[in-house]
Amino acid sequence: MIKSAEFAERMKNLPEYPFAALGRRLQRLRTSGMDVIRLDMGSPDLPPAPTVIEALAQSAARADTHGYAGYRGTAEFRQAVAEYYERRFDVMLDPETEVLPLIGSKEGLVNLTLAVVGPGDVVLVPSMAYPAYAMGARLAEADVVEMRINHDNCYLPDLRDIPDGDLDRAKMLWLNYPNNPTGAFCDIDYYTHVVEFCRQHEILLCSDNAYAEVVFDGNPHAPSALQAPGAKDVAVEFMSMSKSFNMAGWRLGAAVGNAEMIEALLRVKSNIDSGHFKAIYDAGIVALRTTPQAWIDARNAHYAARRDKLLEILPRIGLAVDDIPRGSLYIWAHVLNMSDTEFTERTLTETGVSITPGTVYGIDGAGFVRISLGINDERLDEAIERLLGLWA
Ligand SMILES: Cc1ncc(COP(=O)(O)O)c(C=O)c1O
Structure with a gap:
């Protein structure tokens, strides 16, 4: 005891x-x-696509892939994430300072919360949301304030509704499109509006883009929050291989965007984990670069x-x-x-x-x-x- x-x-x-x-x-x-x-x-x-599984097997069979792969993952995986963002969203990222591999995006979004908020701070979370945003805030002993979303507002929080007292204490704001649980989307105009709001109120925008590649009915691809002008000044986006590439059990994702926040997240993570197995990064590179x-x-x-x-x-x-x-x-x-x-x-x-x-x-x-x-x-x-x- x-x-x-x-x-x-x-x-x-x-x-x-x-x-x-x-x-x-x-x-x-x-x-x-x-x-x-x-x-x-x-x-x-x-x-995932068969080439991804082959890449894992080939990398795991090598003698030189079994040591620690580094707190920031491999340079090639960071590069592959940056290339993916450029190809897919027309967003340029510096793989050295604006990309950080994660052991699944969940740990990243909780660890970033631990880096940014503490008692007395507010985390703004949609009123229907992936539970880890609020759980991360609770772990950090910060207050969670819910932003209402529903059918009537197309599942887009109306930022004018956030009470002034909460806004003064708010340090993080979470968005997630394509949305879990509702399946709703948002467009670049909405991201642009939220980025402006976050700049004005000095709040970190956390965009969770875990479902970027899971879109139906020939809908246009889901955008990235980083496509909004000036987004990198105030935003970090979480990308995940789990749903987009059918790799949930592989635990691979990345945080991308604001370099200062990426550095803060690395500081927390480097004290908690030691990165992933290199073969997972190698397979992730193949998934990002070659999945048809x-x-x-x-x-x-x-x-x-x-x-x-x-x-x-x-x-x-x-x-x-x-x-x-x-x-x-x-x-x-x-x-x-x-x-x-x-x-x-x-x-x-x-x-x-x-x-x-x-x-x-x-x-x-x-x-x-x-x-x-x-x-x-x-x-x-x-x-x-x-x-x-x-x-x-
Ligand atoms: C909205 C959302 N974000 C993040 C995650 C976490 O994904 P992972 O940690 O597998 O990257 C999930 C998983 O269900 C999710 O639904």
Whole structure:
């Protein structure tokens, strides 16, 4: 036992990560014999392009790839990220000062929060958002202030609504498009508006672009916040190989943008981790440089077909969709006749299908559920059958 059997003060406000808690529960249900189908988690079920897997194997087979690869990853991976940003978004990055590889973007966005805020500071987070933004703020003992997003404002926070007292204390503002959980997009004009606002109020804009390559229906590609004029003065963007290239388990991403913030993030990270396995960087380079657009388009068409299959049955199971997702990996649906938690709880306990209640994502998530498209087709069909059996 440690003294007084109490954890640190910062743990008081830090619950277990929602998907970690859910995963444990699902494991217990599986152990008790339930055949659980996970439509809750945004983990791609399909592999990356074959060349990426070959690159990993080749690099891992070499004798000289097994030591520490460096706190800033490899120069070639940083270069590949910079090339990707130029090709994809027409954004020029200095690979030495404006790109920092991450062990998945999640650690980067939490570690940057630890670098930037502390007690008394405010982190502005959309009222439905990836939970790690708020959890990072809690870990840093900062205050979270939610910016309302909903169907009526096209899921774009109206920055005029942020109370003056909160604005004075705000040091970080989070945006995420293509959006988890809603599938909403924003355009460069909106990023430009937010960049101007952040410059005016001296706030760091954190743009989470984890779903940059997951777009449906031939929509124009999702932009980068760094395309907004002057963005690098106030913004850092997080890119991730997880969803864009089907590499979630590989844990590879990067923070790009404002050099001072990249340096601050490196200072935290260099005290916490020692970078990734070189073979992962080598495979990441191949993914960024050679994944054919046709491969990305086919993968996205596959998700869109699953989306359409689900959209067809939702009205029959008491769910309604306000906005058809244009990208990301999810359907965001309104629960018509009960609370979101009652719907997900009954669905799980009575059918074994796990769906995420919207309350996990923030105050405006109440009354909604998120359904993931990252599930193989056979299991999706089985899930649909069970959902119809319970609710139709
Ligand atoms: C919006 C968003 N950002 C970031 C992440 C983290 O991605 P990773 O750490 O795998 O790069 C996720 C994962 O689900 C996400 O949905």
